[in-house]
Amino acid sequence: MASKGLQSFSRSLKTLRALNTGSKDPLTQCLAPRLSRSMATETSLPSQTSREYDPTFLQTATDPAFEIQDSVLTTIYKFPTMEPIRFESYASKHLHLPLRRDILHRAVIFEGDFTRQGTASTKTRWEIHGSHRKIRPQKGMGMSRLGTKQSPMLKGGGKSFGPHPRDFATALPKKMYDLAWRTALSWRYRRGELIVCEDGMDIEYPKTRFVKQIFEHNHWGREDGRSLVITGSFKKNLFRALRHAGEDGRIQMVREVDVKDLLELGRVIIEKRALDEILNEHQSDLVSQVRSAV
Amino acid sequence: MRRIARSGRSIDLLRARATAQTPSPYLCSACKHQATSFSTSSIRAARKNGKVPFTEKIRQRIWGTDRPPGQEDPYGDKSVFDKTKERAKIEEAEEREEQLVASKPKPDLSTYEPASTWDGLEKVGGFGSWWKENWDPDHQFKGFLPAEVMKDSDEVTAALHRAIVEVYALQQAGLPLQDISAAVPGVDLTHEVQISPSASGVTLQFSEEASLEQIVQSLTPAVEDETAVKEHPTESEEDVAADRSTIDPLHPKVDETAEKENPTESEEDVAADRSTVDPLADSTQMTYDELVASWDPSWLQISLEDPEVKFAVMKRTMQLTGLRIPDAAIMPAKTVKGLLAHLVKPPKPRKLVDALQQKEELMNIPNVNIYAKRVTPIDKHKRVGRWKVIEKELEERGLPVTGHEGQAHAYGDYR
Structure with a gap:
């Protein structure tokens, strides 16, 4: 019933459009076969054509970046020098999720409400x-x-x-919140703004002027949209140095970070240990909570 | 003390009060007393100045004036002994100063001209630039990537080619690929080297200038005596150096990192190498785009499936270009072409027409045309060959030719 109604609706829509968009010549308007339109063969609804002309679809169709993979590569860097050390592989469901703005929005609102x-x-x-x-x-x-x-x-x-x-706290299903965490990290990953560093990231001197040098050299500072540094634990020198370099970025321990923080600044520089901790804690939708009967 | 507001106050009393403060009072004590008792201003003034000590109040009451004769503070002043001591001290200091002034040669002030601007004057005081001058030079940060980033796309392509040649050269020599970034990048030897994929892997065609041994030699860290120029490194620098080295402990680590730390001759060579004209290519006056064109294009098809090779290529490219390659670009790159597509991006078109015309899927649709400008009714007339006639007619009748609004209206087309 519903599909029939839709078909007839689309038909009448087409005749209308033919009347409107057809030439302004009154002759052609008169000759337009109005009634025979309903007898014509059915064509598909315009939803498919719109998908066909979506340029992003055409781009992504052949792009190997969008192929489904089980795991993704991540380069591990040595912290202050940013020398690549090795590749690590992470599950696609951890770092290569599609962007879901709606879920991110709900997570940020949930956090905001909770923080009030x-x-x-x-x-x-x-x-x-x-x-x-x-x-x-x-x-x-x-x-x-x-x-x-x-x-x-x-x-x-x-x-x-x-x-x-x-x-003011509102409720959000835990699985959805966990998905938001991983979606936020995946979004950073896809944009090339997730920089994973080797464990034990710290700098030699607790000096703001030194950390400013590092940020300028790596293009992380104010001109490049500031950076969020996430460490697994308290690092004395790094925290002391970055505390007064607020215009260039921010440093937080992993337990202080929430989804909003991950989305805020220009890039996220994260200690591997902290990344693992986040992913481990926020995978309730992937890992079954049912206990085995053994 | 309660004060009474007095409406009619004798001006004589005020006068008497004023004269009472003079050092030679001639009024009788009764008058004085009367005058002070009526005065309110003196107390107010005293309070305004601060606290009047109790002893002072008593003295004022006894003498009946604000300024009782005698010492300023007869109870709290220093003793005579202290006073003499102090006086002696001051005199001694003055004598010393006099001696100093006498011993100093007097500057010749005949040619002295006071400065009108502060340029060139010595700055005194503050420690605003202390850290900049004293701390910063000893604590310079040295990252893995070079400070300046390559911008020219052909240069970047050449760097990627170099990285691939060097990686495969190392692989052919049987050396571990982790050492790819061990040495500071020196003169590019790989300009003449042709690299192409083959069934077994990759074939390298070396030239006379760059043999396999030479390339491998350039990749191994420098020997001890080359870096003897190095001055005393501070402890912190050594720490940094030790931190940075990731190669195996069997390797001569110290000289490699030492060379990294200090800008020696080789680094100057690097700097020269980075400039647009290369010393090797200098003889033939070859620019980077010619160089890129001289290579067999099949080198772009070299596979990067092996993660070890991919990592080494990525690392070396980053070291040469200063561009950080994000993970999302590394992962899908299966051939060199894929990696190059990320590194060398075509410049963003400035106009929408250019952007649309680059899209083949739009250009291939038969009923879609792309115009750089708005299609006006005049354009439509021109297309059917009607515009010349209209123009002629308009000119004949002395009507404006430019306006097409009227025309458009006539045809029922509102622009």
Whole structure:
């Protein structure tokens, strides 16, 4: 039923379009075979043609980058010098997921809600300090009737529907959140903005001017969109140096990072250990939670 | 103290008060007392100045004036002994200064001209540039990639060719491929070398200038005596050097890294090598695009499936060009061509027409035309050969030829 209705709809749409887009010559308009249109052979819906002309589809169809693979290569660098050390392979479901903006958006909103402090508080008329004496007599003063001075319509009175401390946190399925983590990392990977470094990344001196040199040499600084450095644990020199180089980037330990941080700056420079930790913790949709019966 | 606001206050009393402060008071004590007791301004002034000590207040009360005669502070001043000591100290310092001034030769001030601008004047004070002058030179960061990035596409292509030739040369010599970046890149020997894929792998055709041994030699780290120029390295530098070396411990590690640290002659050669004119190609005046054209194009079909070869090529290319190749570009590159496609990107078209005309799938569609400019009614007239007639008629009637709005309206076409 539904498909029939759709077909007839598309047919009438086509005749309409033929009338509109056809030449403005009234002769051709008269000769246009309006009724015979419904007898014509069926053609496919225009959705397919639109897919055909999608330029990205044509590009990706032959691009080997979009071939389905089990694992992807990742270069491991030595941290301050950025010398490539070796290739590592990561599962495609970890670092080569397609971009899902909707899931990323939900994850960022979820985090934002969760982070809200929610401590705004006002006093109602019952909480405001003071006597509940009637301000003036009910009648005879030539003025409005008033009860207590805590009334919300008076200055210094209570707030009728003011904010009170509450929890703004929203819910997001864990599997979806975990997918968002890996999608964010995959997005960085596909854009070539995920730089994985060997474990134990640190610098020689706890000097901001030294770390600025490193950032400038590697094109990570302010001109190149700033960088997020993620380490597995606290690195004294690196943290001290980058603490005052906020205009060039930011450093965070892996347990302080969330999806929003991964998406924010120009690139993500991550210690291998930290990457493994993230991927290990956020794979609930891949790994079965059911315990074996042994 | 409670003060009474006095409406009618005698001006005489004020005068008396003013004279009471002079060093030679001639009023009687009773008058003085009266004047001070009525005064409010003095207390206010005293309070404004700060705290008046209690002893001072007593003295003021006793004497009946704001400024009682006697010492400034009869209870808190230094003793006579202290005073003499202090005076002696000051005198001694003055004497010493006089001696210093006397011993100093007086500068000739006849030619002195005061500066009108601060250019060239010595800056005194502050330590704004201390770190820049004293710390930075000893703590220069030296990365794996060169600081300046290659921009010319032919140069990048040549660097990739060099990397591939060197990698396969190492492989043919039977040396481990991890050593590909051990030596600082020197003079490019691989210009004449032809490389092409074959059934067994890759065939290399060496020239007279660059044999296999020479290329392998250029890839091995320099020997000890070459780097004897090296001055005393600081401890930190050695640490850095030790950190950076990844090759096996059997290899002579120290001299290799030492050479990396210090800009020796070989590095200057590198710098010369990076410039557009190469010393080798100099004799024949060969530019990079000619050089790239001189190679057999089949070198682009060389397979990079072997991850070890791929890694070595990637690493060497990065070292030569200064371009970091992202993982997403390395992974799908199965041949050299794939890698080159990432390294050398055609410049982005400045106009939309150019971008559209580059798309073959659009150009191949029979009912799609791409124009650089908007198609106006005049263009449509021209296409059917009607415009000359219209133009002639318009000119005859003295109507504007440029405007086509009217024309468009006449044909029922609103632009």
